[in-house]
Amino acid sequence: MNEQRLAVELPGLTLKNPVMPASGSFGFGDGRIALENDLNQLGAVVLKTTTKNARTGNPQPQIAQFPEGVLNSVGLTNPGVKAVVQQKLPALRTKYPDLPLIGSVAGESVEDYMIVAQQLAESGLLQALELNVSCPNVAEGGMQFGVDPRTITKLTSLVKQQVDLPVYVKLSPNVTDIVECAQAAALGGADGLTMINTVYGMRIDPVTRRPAVGNVMGGWSGPSLKPLAIRMIYQVAQQVALPIIGVGGISSAADVIEMYLAGASAVQVGTAQFSDPLACWHIIADLEEELDKLQLTSLTELRNEVKEGFLNERR
Numbered sequence: 001m002n003e004q005r006l007a008v009e010l011p012g013l014t015l016k017n018p019v020m021p022a023s024g025s026f027g028f029g030d031g032r033i034a035l036e037n038d039l040n041q042l043g044a045v046v047l048k049t050t051t052k053n054a055r056t057g058n059p060q061p062q063i064a065q066f067p068e069g070v071l072n073s074v075g076l077t078n079p080g081v082k083a084v085v086q087q088k089l090p091a092l093r094t095k096y097p098d099l100p101l102i103g104s105v106a107g108e109s110v111e112d113y114m115i116v117a118q119q120l121a122e123s124g125l126l127q128a129l130e131l132n133v134s135c136p137n138v139a140e141g142g143m144q145f146g147v148d149p150r151t152i153t154k155l156t157s158l159v160k161q162q163v164d165l166p167v168y169v170k171l172s173p174n175v176t177d178i179v180e181c182a183q184a185a186a187l188g189g190a191d192g193l194t195m196i197n198t199v200y201g202m203r204i205d206p207v208t209r210r211p212a213v214g215n216v217m218g219g220w221s222g223p224s225l226k227p228l229a230i231r232m233i234y235q236v237a238q239q240v241a242l243p244i245i246g247v248g249g250i251s252s253a254a255d256v257i258e259m260y261l262a263g264a265s266a267v268q269v270g271t272a273q274f275s276d277p278l279a280c281w282h283i284i285a286d287l288e289e290e291l292d293k294l295q296l297t298s299l300t301e302l303r304n305e306v307k308e309g310f311l312n313e314r315r
């Protein structure tokens with residue numbers, strides 16, 4: 001493998017390849033798949049969203065799987081920032097001294113976000129933060145903040161003043177104007193964007209006549225999200241000069257290429273891991289062959305090919 005072909009430089013992040021598990025898929029690197037496999041082969045790892053206090057999450061079932069996707073109403077289950085900083089992060093960092101780690105931040109209030117961001121940053125164990133302003137499974141904070149451009153700007157700017165790490169804002173697709181939200185993050189001083197989080201959805205079990213997840217509604221993810229993610233990434237990439245980490249329905253190296261062609265500079269993989277727990281590793285292994293097929297020397301070359309003006313070609 002020619003390492004340079006897949007290498008990616010993003011604010012605060014030097015990645016050997018563009019593929020990272022999305023927040024929530026690998027916990028804090030302490031789940032079975034993470035423990036049994038070499039995380040050093042991944043571009044980076046995004047940790048489970050962390051809040052000020054521990055959260056047990058929403059009523060069970062928190063996850064419902066369907067052939068066409070997954071509905072989750074997890075509710076940001078995590079042990080709280082103190083336990084993350086004192087136990088989870090040191091254990092992961094000791095095992096992987098050089099692996100780029102991205103902390104994910106959420107809270108019920110702006111102050112919560114600032115406290116969590118500050119404590120994660122002060123650990124000195126992370127390369128970047130992702131602001132989760134898009135979780136649809138919590139009553140306060142999360143998506144409630146991420147659908148209001150003024151709140152996105154305020155939150156991003158306050159967190160940026162608080163920490164000495166690059167900040168990526170994870171945007172919600174549950175908005176009318178995604179470009180306005182991305183511009184709001186840029187105005188607040190974001191270093192990059194992660195997009196998109198899950199679509200707010202609902203399923204009902206015909207046998208039990210009950211909602212499929214305990215919190216009634218939840219976040220829908222999987223391959224059916226990809227066209228929406230591609231559209232939103234494309235729209236934002238045309239208007240906002242921030243690097244984009246693309247997420248939404250990626251399950252193959254071809255999907256990574258498509259995300260790049262929309263304007264992404266790296267990707268996160270989430271739901272694909274339900275059917276293939278080693279999806280990140282498999283996608284990385286296939287990427288060079290995919291570049292060969294397209295006669296591309298590197299991902300950077302591909303990134304430079306992003307077309308401007310598809311919209312102007314419409315009749």
Ligand code: SIN
Pocket residue numbers: 024049072073074075076077132134135136137197198219
């Ligand atoms: C959750 O924990 O509810 C899922 C994470 C998210 O939607 O951001």
